[in-house]
Amino acid sequence: MGQPLHLDFYRRADVTLIARELLGKVIITRFDSRITAGIITETEAYAGERDRASHAYGGRRTQRTEVMYAAGGVAYVYLCYGMHHLFNVVTNEKDIPHAVLVRAIAPTAGEAVMRERRGGRPLRTGGPALVTQALGIRTAHTGLDLRRGAIRIVDEGRAVSPAEIITGPRIGVDYAGPDALLPYRFRFSP
Numbered sequence: 001m002g003q004p005l006h007l008d009f010y011r012r013a014d015v016t017l018i019a020r021e022l023l024g025k026v027i028i029t030r031f032d033s034r035i036t037a038g039i040i041t042e043t044e045a046y047a048g049e050r051d052r053a054s055h056a057y058g059g060r061r062t063q064r065t066e067v068m069y070a071a072g073g074v075a076y077v078y079l080c081y082g083m084h085h086l087f088n089v090v091t092n093e094k095d096i097p098h099a100v101l102v103r104a105i106a107p108t109a110g111e112a113v114m115r116e117r118r119g120g121r122p123l124r125t126g127g128p129a130l131v132t133q134a135l136g137i138r139t140a141h142t143g144l145d146l147r148r149g150a151i152r153i154v155d156e157g158r159a160v161s162p163a164e165i166i167t168g169p170r171i172g173v174d175y176a177g178p179d180a181l182l183p184y185r186f187r188f189s190p
Contacts, residue, residue: 002026002154002155002156002157003154003155004146004147004148004152004153004154004155005025005073005146005147005153005154005155007071007072007073007147009021010071010072010073010089010090010091010092010146011071011072011073011091011092011093012072012091012092013092013093013096015045015046015047015048015091015092015098015099015100016045016047016184016186018045018089018091018098018100019043019044019045019100019184019186020043020160020162020165020186022040022043022089022100022102022153023040023041023042023043023160023165023186023187023188024039024040024158024159024160024188024190025039025040025153025154025155025156025158026038026039026040026108026153026154026155026156027040027102027105027135027151027152027153028109028151028152028153028154029135029136029137029150029151029152030150031136031150034110034113034136035109035110035113036107036109036110036113036114036134036135036136037107037108037109037110038105038106038107038108038109038125038131038134038135039105039106039108039158039190040102040104040105040153041104041105041106041126041187041188041189041190042102042103042104042126042185042186042187042188043100043101043102043103043185043186043187044100044101044103044170044171044184044185044186045098045100045184045185045186046088046098046099046100046101046184047098047184048068048092048096048097048098048099049097051176051179051182052175052176052177052178052179052180053170053173053175053176053179053180053182053184054068054097054099055068055078055097055099056068056069056097064078065097067090067142067143068090068097068098068099069094069095069096069097070090070094070143071090071092071093071094072089072090072091072092072093072098073089073090073145073146073147074090074143074144074145074146075087075088075089075090075137075141075142075143075144075146075151076088076089076090076099076142077132077137077138077139077140077141077142078139078142079139080128080129084128084129084132085129085132085133085137085138085139086101086128086129086132087101087102087128087131087132087135087137087141087151088100088101088102089102089146089153101128102128102131103126103127103128103131103171103185103187104125104126104127104128104130104131104187105125105131105134105135106125106190107123107125107134111123113136114134114135117133117134117135117136118130118133118134135151137151158190160188164188164189165186165187165188166186166187166188167183167185167186168183168185169181169182169183169184169185170182170184170185171185
């Protein structure tokens with residue numbers, strides 16, 4: 001099932017490069033001996049304290065965002081609108097709060113489990129809330145090491161060429177002013 005990404009992958013300074021390079025990697029969850037997995041097909045980069053769309057903008061450190069200040073390679077899962085769990089990958093070095101939101105996956109394992117988690121609804125995983133619902137990820141998983149354990153991101157050798165990647169502005173961050181227009185959203189079709 002592929003090799004876990006090396007810590008050096010997560011701890012680089014360029015969050016947009018990491019967001020692009022997460023495309024094609026596989027996210028695997030194992031909860032209660034139930035395995036689900038999918039190819040990451042859409043991401044958004046958040047550049048920490050200088051990015052008005054980031055939860056850490058201006059050096060904001062709260063109980064919720066503290067994990068963003070950890071060294072890269074851990075999960076940051078937060079609750080959006082009080083009901084949607086959104087999964088992010090913490091990147092960069094300790095005390096530099098960069099993160100990449102995983103917005104969509106193409107399921108590769110555990111499709112029946114994913115459908116069950118979605119209440120029998122069609123298996124759509126485009127949209128960050130649908131990703132976490134299908135994979136079983138919750139806010140309780142914040143801080144988990146993404147190299148081992150219940151949530152892992154692995155490289156199965158699929159290379160996504162720059163020509164396959166569609167780049168554009170992030171979704172739902174109009175409050176960020178000019179930062180809302182930054183080309184920090186990346187997607188491809190496997």
